Amino acid sequence: MRRIGMIGLILVGAALAFGAVTWIALEGREVVVVRTRDGDGTPHSTRTWVADAGGATWIEAANPERPFLHDLQRAPELELERGGGVLRCRAAIVPNPEGHQHIRELLASRYGWADRWIGLIADTRRSVEVRLTCS
Numbered sequence: 519m520r521r522i523g524m525i526g527l528i529l530v531g532a533a534l535a536f537g538a539v540t541w542i543a544l545e546g547r548e549v550v551v552v553r554t555r556d557g558d559g560t561p562h563s564t565r566t567w568v569a570d571a572g573g574a575t576w577i578e579a580a581n582p583e584r585p586f587l588h589d590l591q592r593a594p595e596l597e598l599e600r601g602g603g604v605l606r607c608r609a610a611i612v613p614n615p616e617g618h619q620h621i622r623e624l625l626a627s628r629y630g631w632a633d634r635w636i637g638l639i640a641d642t643r644r645s646v647e648v649r650l651t652c653s
Contacts, residue, residue: 617647
């Protein structure tokens, strides 16, 4: 019975450690909030990673089914909460495979080990790159 309790304790500890590392990976560096609206005008807020390159701001939709990506396909205007401020932006969805390769390189370079960790638990093979032009 004691052995079962120890195994249970180890499993709980491992689950807590996994959760903590995942949370640190997701939230340990800059995370922005993208605010879009659906077809009815209902606002959506999505937390995501961000990268700056070539005079633009770039974000990733982990897959083509992400609701905020559908919002942007319908209406490309959005608000970007970043660094304590809110910017008005216009989104341009970059076609794959070029878009996918570019955003994966940007995020891997910027987020390092965190990007690799999240890649172990989230499938981003079909991710979509979004270029933001903000004012």
